[in-house]
Amino acid sequence: MEISASLPIAGDERPQSLHVARAERMAWLVRLRWAALASVLAGAVAAPWLGITEIDHPVLFGALAAGVAFNGWILWGLRRHPEKVGEPLLHALPDFGALTLVLWSTGGVDNPFVSLFFVHVLLVSVLSGRRSGLLACAVALFCAAFLSFADLYEPLRLSSYTPDPRWVSPLQSLAFVVTLLASAWVADRAATELSLRRREAEAARRALRRDAEILLAALDRLEVGVEILQPDGTPSFRNRHLLERRDFRTDCPRDSQTCETINGGCPVEEARQGRTGTCRFAVMDRGGRERVIELLSFPLSEARPAPVLRLHLDRTENVLAERKLLFAERLASLGRTVQAVAHELNTPLATIQTLAADMRAALQGAPPEAEALARDLDESALVILDEMRRCREITQGLLGGRDQLSGNSSQGPTVAGDAIRRAATLVFGTGVARSRLEVAPELAALSVAMAHDALVQVFVNLLQNAADVIEGKPAGKVRVGVLPAAPGLVRLFVDDDGPGLSPGTRDRVFEAFYTTKPPGKGTGLGLYTARSLVREAGGSLDLADAPGGGARALLDLPAGGTTS
Known part of the structure; x- marks a missing residue:
């Protein structure tokens, strides 16, 4: 699995080791520069014994003084701020200038130690890579061209290389040996650098692997669904919590009406384009219960499209708490x-x-x-x-x-047919609309253990809802009948020819103040009141699909005794 490189690394070990390695390289360069300055000083002292007398000492010692000052400043900076280390090429440019001044004041291009330019180019290549090495090569060629021009142009000539003939060959051999040893030393340093970088890379890979394992272990133990999607949308990681919640789907329904986008667009597409996306939607679990899922999506890189981190939060309890609080406030006001x-x-x-x-x-x-x-x-x-x-x-x-919903609902017995007839009169009247209601004849002698007024109110609410849903259907009917029930119970039903209930609506129709009717036509208290009265009487009220389409209200009530 690929994880964004911007994730924090435990202990910040890799940046620290990188700073230490750079500081060590700069310290090594400082020591090398001290050795070079000492060698130049020794050569300047030995020059008269070698027959080299035409030396411009002010320029030579000025270059030495500049080199000492520069090296001291670098050493002081390393001790105060070891993490602030510049590029080796920038440190090598003064060295190129100092070497050019030394050669200019001691014979120019005729000086055999001009080969030390090669050592400087090799050094920059080892420490900074090929691109810096090519730039260093260009600087060395420029310096060599300047020395050649100064040798040809008399006003720029500061000195001449005229050693004792006996020392010409030894000096050339010495220059060759110094260049060879310096190159070998740099090559050895290059091998050491390569080994160090290899170890650093391996340590970085181990640290990244360890951090990834720690991160994934932490994500796996979260009580929140976590998912990582590749740019093409395929999942590369899902934590334990998300895999265990397979009793309901947690994918965003996209264009479904149940999706409530908070930022305006699809959260996954928002995250793929580099913006945080959020949406909330309702799904049904295998038990038929509604769950409210909030989906948070975050981009994991600067690429477009980007890999996406998705968090699946089950907000059901929060939503229920919000609804209960709103319900309490509305009840108090009501x-x-x-x-x-x-x-x-x-x-x-x-x-x-x-x-x-x-x-x-x-x-x-x-x-x-x-x-x-x-x-x-x-x-x-x-x-x-x-x-x-x-x-x-x-x-x-x-x-x-x-309390009008308790304390008087369980009285009775009541003839169900009488209560239904009274409720039908209140809902459908006594005119033509009454013909849309069909009541089973066996209800006329069926009694239930529930107060007459309470049962009338229950059927008024059920018949009114049924009448509303068939209002636009001239041939629509409302049917009231009886079904087989468990001993001691009476099961009644109210069917309609309406469109039925959607899955999201079925779980909420019994909530107080929840209504699917247009504003001004429903209060959202009808079914809530009906269920409360039925429960007070020891029964139950539920909704289901009618056999021929539409909705069915199932009413289970305790059977009544003999009516007076």
């Missing part, structure tokens, strides 16, 4: 609003109740030809009075601070 509304409703409810009672009294004296109409109106007035009673009980309970 409670204050409902109490105020309940107080204001008491007066109009009392007025409606009085008028409904007056209407029933007036219908008692209706003429025989209006008997059918009077009977329908009397039935409607009874419904109004009964619903008014329920409203008064609810408002009084709200004003008294009583």
Whole structure:
């Protein structure tokens, strides 16, 4: 697996060893320069005994003084800041100048020690590589050309090489031997440098391998899914946590509506282009539960496209906590609003109740030809009075601070058919819309252990939802029936011919304030209230797919005894 070179290395050993190696090279150059300066000084002292008298001593000793000052400055810098070491070529340029001045003041190109230029070029090549060696070669040629020109142009000639004839051959041999020994010494140093660099490279590879193993081991133990993708998108690493979470897919659904991009684009593509990408999406695990995954993507190099590091964070618990907090805040606000509304409703409810009672009294004296109409109106007035009673009980309970979803749901028994008929009247009315509802005949004598008002409220919510989803389908139907159930239970169902529920919606429809209806048409409390009432009565309410398409609400309730 390839890891970006910008990752930190444990202990920072490699940069430190590199600084030490460079400092050692510079110290070696300083010692070599001291030896060269000492040799020049010894040659200047021995020149009169060798018959070399035409020497420009001011230039010669000026070059020596400059060399001593430069070498002392380098040595002082190494002791104070060993990590700040320049390129060997920059250090060699003054050496080229000093050698040129020494040769210029001691005979120019006729001096056999002109071959020492070769040693300087070899030295720079060993320490800095081929490119610096070529530049050093160009500098040496320039210096040699200057010495040749100075020898030909009389005003620039400072000295001449005229040794005693007896010393010509020995001096040439000495220059050859010095050049040979210096070259051999540099070559030996080159071999040492090569071995050092080889050891450094091997140490760097071992350090990189060790750091990679430490990093991968740490990533493997994280309780977060970690994945490294190559530029072509193929995974090169997945940690244990990600491999173990195979009960649900953690890949970004890209263009799916469940993907909530935070930075605007696909996180993987953002990271491949060098930008951090983030998105959040919902997936279903094998148990049918919704999981919220947040995907963070980071580029691992400057290349385009870049390898990508992806972090898969399971944010389900965080989202649930956020929803619970929001739910609590909404409930608190709703409670204050409902109490105020309940107080204001008491007066109009009392007025409606009085008028409904007056209407029933007036219908008692209706003429025989209006008997059918009077009977329908009397039935409607009874419904109004009964619903008014329920409203008064609810408002009084709200004003008294009583929980309307608990404490009175488990009473009974109640005939399921009566509760369904009352709920159908409230939802579909008594007109043509009532024909869209089909109720199984066996429900007419089926009783359940649940309070009548609570069961009516449950079916009002279920039938209202079913009526809403078939509103745009003229041939759509709502069916209510009974299914086989475990002993002691009654299983009822409410089917519709709507589009059904998406996987992401099915897990959330029972949450308070969650609704799929447009603004102003739903509060998100219907199914939440229905399930709360059913649970209070000892039953359960779930959603499933209807056999012929659409949604099915499954209602399990304790069986009732004999109704009064």
